[in-house]
Amino acid sequence: MTHTEQQHFSEHLVATYRHLEAIGLMELATGNVSCRVEGGMLISCSGATAQNLTPDRVVFVHEDGTWAGDIKPSSEWRMHSAVYKNSDKANAVIHAHSAYCVAMACNNMPLPGFHYMVGMFGGSDVPCVPYSTFGTEELAENAGNALQDRAACLLGNHGMICRGANFDTAIKNAELLEILCKHYVLARQLGEPDLLTDEQWDEFFGRAKKVAYSKFI
Numbered sequence: 001m002t003h004t005e006q007q008h009f010s011e012h013l014v015a016t017y018r019h020l021e022a023i024g025l026m027e028l029a030t031g032n033v034s035c036r037v038e039g040g041m042l043i044s045c046s047g048a049t050a051q052n053l054t055p056d057r058v059v060f061v062h063e064d065g066t067w068a069g070d071i072k073p074s075s076e077w078r079m080h081s082a083v084y085k086n087s088d089k090a091n092a093v094i095h096a097h098s099a100y101c102v103a104m105a106c107n108n109m110p111l112p113g114f115h116y117m118v119g120m121f122g123g124s125d126v127p128c129v130p131y132s133t134f135g136t137e138e139l140a141e142n143a144g145n146a147l148q149d150r151a152a153c154l155l156g157n158h159g160m161i162c163r164g165a166n167f168d169t170a171i172k173n174a175e176l177l178e179i180l181c182k183h184y185v186l187a188r189q190l191g192e193p194d195l196l197t198d199e200q201w202d203e204f205f206g207r208a209k210k211v212a213y214s215k216f217i
Protein backbone atom coordinates (compact mmCIF):
# COMPACT_ATOMS: atom_id res chain seq x y z
CA MET A 1 0.00 0.00 0.00
CA THR A 2 1.46 3.34 -1.02
CA HIS A 3 1.31 6.38 1.23
CA THR A 4 -1.24 7.95 -1.13
CA GLU A 5 -3.47 4.87 -0.94
CA GLN A 6 -3.23 4.81 2.85
CA GLN A 7 -4.15 8.49 2.97
CA HIS A 8 -7.10 7.94 0.62
CA PHE A 9 -8.55 5.01 2.62
CA SER A 10 -7.90 6.76 5.94
CA GLU A 11 -9.82 9.85 4.79
CA HIS A 12 -12.72 7.68 3.66
CA LEU A 13 -12.67 5.82 6.98
CA VAL A 14 -12.84 9.08 8.96
CA ALA A 15 -15.74 10.29 6.77
CA THR A 16 -17.54 6.99 7.41
CA TYR A 17 -17.03 7.28 11.17
CA ARG A 18 -18.34 10.87 11.17
CA HIS A 19 -21.32 9.93 9.03
CA LEU A 20 -22.26 7.14 11.46
CA GLU A 21 -22.07 9.62 14.31
CA ALA A 22 -24.19 12.13 12.37
CA ILE A 23 -26.96 9.59 11.76
CA GLY A 24 -27.01 8.56 15.42
CA LEU A 25 -25.38 5.12 15.20
CA MET A 26 -22.17 6.06 17.03
CA GLU A 27 -23.47 7.55 20.27
CA LEU A 28 -20.74 8.29 22.84
CA ALA A 29 -18.11 7.14 20.34
CA THR A 30 -18.61 3.51 21.30
CA GLY A 31 -18.06 2.00 17.86
CA ASN A 32 -15.20 1.50 15.45
CA VAL A 33 -14.64 1.33 11.71
CA SER A 34 -12.08 -0.50 9.58
CA CYS A 35 -11.28 -1.40 5.99
CA ARG A 36 -9.22 -4.14 4.37
CA VAL A 37 -6.00 -3.04 2.69
CA GLU A 38 -3.04 -4.87 1.22
CA GLY A 39 -1.26 -6.72 4.04
CA GLY A 40 -3.79 -5.99 6.76
CA MET A 41 -6.40 -3.40 7.69
CA LEU A 42 -6.83 0.23 8.62
CA ILE A 43 -8.87 0.86 11.77
CA SER A 44 -9.98 3.82 13.89
CA CYS A 45 -7.69 4.40 16.87
CA SER A 46 -8.41 3.54 20.48
CA GLY A 47 -10.41 6.37 22.07
CA ALA A 48 -11.61 7.71 18.72
CA THR A 49 -14.47 10.19 18.61
CA ALA A 50 -16.03 11.95 15.63
CA GLN A 51 -14.21 15.08 16.80
CA ASN A 52 -10.72 13.70 17.39
CA LEU A 53 -10.48 11.07 14.65
CA THR A 54 -8.29 12.33 11.80
CA PRO A 55 -6.62 10.35 8.99
CA ASP A 56 -3.32 10.30 10.89
CA ARG A 57 -5.09 8.62 13.85
CA VAL A 58 -6.19 5.71 11.67
CA VAL A 59 -3.93 2.75 12.46
CA PHE A 60 -2.54 0.18 10.04
CA VAL A 61 -2.70 -3.28 11.66
CA HIS A 62 -0.72 -5.97 9.84
CA GLU A 63 -2.25 -9.37 9.17
CA ASP A 64 -0.17 -10.80 12.04
CA GLY A 65 -1.84 -8.36 14.48
CA THR A 66 1.10 -5.99 14.92
CA TRP A 67 1.22 -2.24 14.35
CA ALA A 68 3.88 0.45 14.44
CA GLY A 69 3.89 3.77 16.28
CA ASP A 70 2.39 5.14 19.49
CA ILE A 71 -1.24 5.31 18.43
CA LYS A 72 -3.11 2.15 19.42
CA PRO A 73 -5.81 0.62 17.23
CA SER A 74 -9.33 0.21 18.64
CA SER A 75 -9.43 -2.46 21.34
CA GLU A 76 -11.82 -4.39 19.06
CA TRP A 77 -9.23 -4.82 16.27
CA ARG A 78 -9.26 -8.62 16.74
CA MET A 79 -12.97 -8.75 15.93
CA HIS A 80 -12.49 -6.71 12.72
CA SER A 81 -9.50 -8.84 11.75
CA ALA A 82 -11.50 -12.06 12.25
CA VAL A 83 -14.21 -10.82 9.87
CA TYR A 84 -11.69 -10.19 7.07
CA LYS A 85 -10.12 -13.61 7.63
CA ASN A 86 -13.52 -15.34 7.53
CA SER A 87 -15.13 -13.57 4.59
CA ASP A 88 -13.55 -12.45 1.35
CA LYS A 89 -16.68 -10.34 0.77
CA ALA A 90 -15.66 -8.06 3.64
CA ASN A 91 -13.76 -4.93 2.64
CA ALA A 92 -15.18 -2.66 5.34
CA VAL A 93 -16.42 -3.46 8.86
CA ILE A 94 -18.49 -1.38 11.29
CA HIS A 95 -19.00 -2.16 14.97
CA ALA A 96 -21.55 -0.05 16.85
CA HIS A 97 -23.64 0.14 20.00
CA SER A 98 -26.67 1.54 18.18
CA ALA A 99 -29.76 1.74 20.39
CA TYR A 100 -32.15 -0.85 18.99
CA CYS A 101 -29.38 -3.33 18.22
CA VAL A 102 -28.27 -3.03 21.86
CA ALA A 103 -31.87 -3.49 23.04
CA MET A 104 -32.08 -6.80 21.13
CA ALA A 105 -28.55 -7.88 22.06
CA CYS A 106 -29.14 -7.31 25.78
CA ASN A 107 -31.98 -9.82 25.58
CA ASN A 108 -29.63 -12.11 23.63
CA MET A 109 -32.28 -12.27 20.92
CA PRO A 110 -31.40 -13.02 17.31
CA LEU A 111 -33.40 -10.84 14.92
CA PRO A 112 -35.93 -13.36 13.54
CA GLY A 113 -37.31 -13.44 10.01
CA PHE A 114 -40.31 -11.21 10.80
CA HIS A 115 -39.79 -9.01 7.73
CA TYR A 116 -38.41 -9.88 4.30
CA MET A 117 -35.67 -7.22 4.60
CA VAL A 118 -34.01 -9.42 7.24
CA GLY A 119 -33.03 -11.54 4.23
CA MET A 120 -30.75 -8.75 3.02
CA PHE A 121 -28.19 -10.01 5.52
CA GLY A 122 -28.00 -13.38 3.79
CA GLY A 123 -30.41 -15.63 5.68
CA SER A 124 -33.75 -15.90 7.42
CA ASP A 125 -32.48 -14.28 10.63
CA VAL A 126 -29.60 -12.21 12.00
CA PRO A 127 -27.86 -14.25 14.71
CA CYS A 128 -26.83 -13.00 18.14
CA VAL A 129 -23.53 -14.40 19.40
CA PRO A 130 -23.06 -15.00 23.16
CA TYR A 131 -21.50 -12.32 25.34
CA SER A 132 -17.72 -12.23 25.73
CA THR A 133 -15.56 -9.46 27.19
CA PHE A 134 -14.74 -6.71 24.67
CA GLY A 135 -11.46 -7.05 22.82
CA THR A 136 -11.09 -10.79 23.46
CA GLU A 137 -10.16 -13.52 21.02
CA GLU A 138 -13.37 -15.33 22.00
CA LEU A 139 -15.55 -12.41 20.91
CA ALA A 140 -13.51 -12.08 17.70
CA GLU A 141 -13.94 -15.78 16.89
CA ASN A 142 -17.69 -15.77 17.49
CA ALA A 143 -18.26 -12.62 15.44
CA GLY A 144 -15.93 -13.78 12.67
CA ASN A 145 -17.78 -17.10 12.38
CA ALA A 146 -21.19 -15.43 12.38
CA LEU A 147 -20.15 -13.09 9.56
CA GLN A 148 -19.05 -15.92 7.27
CA ASP A 149 -22.54 -16.34 5.82
CA ARG A 150 -24.28 -13.24 7.15
CA ALA A 151 -23.44 -9.59 6.55
CA ALA A 152 -24.19 -8.72 10.19
CA CYS A 153 -24.75 -10.15 13.64
CA LEU A 154 -25.75 -8.94 17.07
CA LEU A 155 -23.26 -9.28 19.93
CA GLY A 156 -24.88 -10.47 23.17
CA ASN A 157 -25.09 -7.75 25.88
CA HIS A 158 -22.99 -5.51 23.66
CA GLY A 159 -24.09 -4.28 20.20
CA MET A 160 -23.69 -5.20 16.54
CA ILE A 161 -21.08 -5.75 13.85
CA CYS A 162 -21.54 -5.75 10.08
CA ARG A 163 -19.46 -5.98 6.95
CA GLY A 164 -19.73 -4.59 3.45
CA ALA A 165 -17.97 -4.76 0.11
CA ASN A 166 -17.03 -1.10 0.70
CA PHE A 167 -17.65 1.67 3.24
CA ASP A 168 -20.99 2.69 1.73
CA THR A 169 -22.41 -0.84 1.79
CA ALA A 170 -21.24 -1.32 5.37
CA ILE A 171 -22.99 1.95 6.37
CA LYS A 172 -26.19 0.79 4.64
CA ASN A 173 -26.04 -2.52 6.49
CA ALA A 174 -25.47 -0.82 9.86
CA GLU A 175 -28.44 1.48 9.20
CA LEU A 176 -30.66 -1.32 7.95
CA LEU A 177 -29.98 -3.55 10.94
CA GLU A 178 -30.74 -0.72 13.36
CA ILE A 179 -34.01 0.09 11.55
CA LEU A 180 -35.09 -3.57 11.43
CA CYS A 181 -34.36 -4.04 15.13
CA LYS A 182 -36.47 -0.93 15.77
CA HIS A 183 -39.29 -2.34 13.64
CA TYR A 184 -39.10 -5.63 15.49
CA VAL A 185 -39.19 -3.97 18.91
CA LEU A 186 -42.24 -1.95 17.80
CA ALA A 187 -43.95 -5.01 16.33
CA ARG A 188 -43.38 -6.92 19.59
CA GLN A 189 -45.20 -4.19 21.47
CA LEU A 190 -48.36 -5.06 19.55
CA GLY A 191 -48.08 -8.80 20.00
CA GLU A 192 -46.09 -11.74 18.67
CA PRO A 193 -45.13 -10.92 15.07
CA ASP A 194 -45.66 -13.62 12.44
CA LEU A 195 -42.45 -14.93 10.90
CA LEU A 196 -42.01 -15.65 7.21
CA THR A 197 -42.33 -19.36 6.40
CA ASP A 198 -39.56 -21.45 4.80
CA GLU A 199 -41.51 -21.36 1.56
CA GLN A 200 -41.73 -17.58 1.68
CA TRP A 201 -37.98 -17.36 2.31
CA ASP A 202 -37.25 -19.64 -0.66
CA GLU A 203 -39.34 -17.36 -2.81
CA PHE A 204 -37.64 -14.26 -1.40
CA PHE A 205 -34.13 -15.53 -2.09
CA GLY A 206 -35.16 -16.64 -5.59
CA ARG A 207 -36.41 -13.14 -6.35
CA ALA A 208 -33.59 -11.38 -4.50
CA LYS A 209 -31.05 -12.98 -6.83
CA LYS A 210 -32.85 -11.50 -9.82
CA VAL A 211 -32.90 -7.97 -8.43
CA ALA A 212 -29.31 -8.13 -7.18
CA TYR A 213 -30.21 -7.66 -3.51
CA SER A 214 -27.29 -9.98 -2.90
CA LYS A 215 -24.94 -7.04 -3.44
CA PHE A 216 -25.59 -6.21 0.23
CA ILE A 217 -24.38 -9.60 1.37
Ligand SMILES: [Zn+2]
Nearest residue numbers: 030134158159
Ligand atom coordinates in the same frame (compact mmCIF):
# COMPACT_ATOMS: atom_id res chain seq x y z
ZN1 LIG B 1 -18.26 -2.38 21.45
